[in-house]
Amino acid sequence: MPQQVRGVIAPGKDEPVRVETIVIPDPGPGEAVVKIQACGVCHTDLHYKQGGINDEFPFLLGHEAAGVVESVGEGVTDVTPGDFVVLNWRAVCGQCRACLRGRPQYCFDTHNARQRMTLLDGTELSPALGIGAFAEKTLVASGQCTKVDPAVAPEVAGLLGCGVMAGIGAAINTGQVGRGDSVAVIGCGGVGDAAIVGARLAGASKIIAVDIDDRKLDTAKSMGATHTVNSLTTDAVEAVRGLTDGNGADVVIEAVGRPETYKQAFYARDLAGTVVLVGVPTPEMTLELPLLDVFGRGGALKSSWYGDCLPSRDFPMLIDLHQQGRIDLAAFVTETIGLGDVEQAFARMHEGDVLRSVVTFA
Incomplete structure (x- = not known):
């Protein structure tokens, strides 16, 4: 009953x-x-x-x-x-x-x-x-x-x-971060920090955390970020480029879901790099980018819905990694x-x- x-x-x-x-x-x-x-x-x-x-x-x-x-x-x-x-x-x-x-x-x-x-x-x-x-x-x-x-x-x-899977999956499943890759994560809340964990797990050599809150950047560093950028005081795009030999990151994960941070992600990636949108926008938001820049930069622009996960495969795997002490x-x-x-x-x-x-x- x-x-x-x-x-x-x-x-x-x-x-x-x-x-x-x-x-x-x-x-x-x-x-x-x-x-x-x-x-x-x-x-x-x-x-x-x-x-x-x-x-x-x-x-x-x-x-x-x-x-x-x-x-x-x-x-x-x-x-x-x-x-x-x-x-x-x-x-x-x-x-x-x-x-x-x-x-x-x-x-x-x-x-x-x-x-x-x-x-x-x-x-x-x-x-x-x-x-x-x-x-x-x-x-x-x-x-x-x-x-x-x-x-x-x-x-x-x-x-x-939800959040941890979305972030880890954005790095591993959607962004397909590989060993030695450079990764930037814009927005270091729960999902962004999970993306940092995923990038570290995948073997990224450089993980750049970007946020406007120093407290969040400190947490991001404890999660595995190798560098931090406060975009209130520093140009995030120039900072990411400066940390990647002027090229931009191989994978940039946008974990905020706002047009302005998406543009940062777009221009902070390497020419053939990948942008992953995992932050959730609201219905009224719109994005404007020069189409020539979209064409000229190549690479991939992806959206990550639930970290492109398959729960029956990914949940038990991540639990195992947790029990092994790897995350x-x-x-x-x-x-x-x-x-x-x-x-x-x-x-x-x-x-x-x-x-x-x-x-x-x-």
């Missing part, structure tokens, strides 16, 4: 979030109910709250989560009750033209639970990225559940569900908080005080 749990909703554009009672239906065919153990506070959740994604309020926020499968619906065979899982927002369909061409990381028909979670009065909720995990339990498609080693702490494992996922967790602290966590995020706040459940 349906369950009632506590969850955090965004009731309207720029309105404070609040904790409400959420009704979770029994899982239908292809669905699973997951008891959430931890969920990171991601900037995408703030985008939802601000109306930067769409206007389908009210939203049930939260998507960067780990927990235990509680129950499954008819026909579910990939997970069973008791499995420890990281939730993902790329549940590949296996049937679209990308999947059939052997490129499931670009699946064009990823799926979510068919049923809607609601408020007590029956108001349907829009779960953030099809997940809605700032809640004690949530309903998802079973394909959104990726099994990983339960020995890993939930607050660490859950980060793979420190725990370094991304600044603080653990309660369900009622999400609004304050957004404020701390906006001020640049945290890398990741993570909601944990007893």
Whole structure:
């Protein structure tokens, strides 16, 4: 029978979030109910709250989560009750033209639970990225559940569900950083720092972190950046060129999602270099570049959606690397908080005080 749990909703554009009672239906065919153990506070959740994604309020926020499968619906065979899982927002369909061409990381028909979670009065909720995990339990498609080693702490494992995967994947999967490459990362929040970790893991020889906040640059250096540039006081393009023998970086990862920082990335790359956009822009943003420069510089301009990841492949791999001590996922967790602290966590995020706040459940 349906369950009632506590969850955090965004009731309207720029309105404070609040904790409400959420009704979770029994899982239908292809669905699973997951008891959430931890969920990171991601900037995408703030985008939802601000109306930067769409206007389908009210939203049930939260998507960067780990927990235990509680129950499954008819026909579910990939997970069973008791499995420890990281939730993902790329549940590949296996049937679209990308999947059939052997490129499931670009699946064009990823799926979510068919049923809607609601408020007590029956108001349907829009779960953030099809997940809605700032809640004690949530309903998802079973394909959104990726099994990983339960020995890993939930607050660490859950980060793979979005920001950390997006950043590491932007470097390794999308940017295809190779041994000896020079890499610049513009924007050193959670995603940017994860891109730095990914570049280091791939064997980059020079990793240049660019931001306007010295605190973030210090953190970036602890994550593996070899050089830092404060673009408030220094021309970022000239600085990156100066650190790469006047050429520009082989790969530049833009982790902000703004036209001005994208232009910096475009001109800070080597002539045949690659720009990777992993920062999420808002709908009203536009970009203007001289077409001759786009033509004349060659190379590649790429967008990285979820780090071009395949959760079933990449999540367990990164957990293994964490357990081997080759990457420190725990370094991304600044603080653990309660369900009622999400609004304050957004404020701390906006001020640049945290890398990741993570909601944990007893």
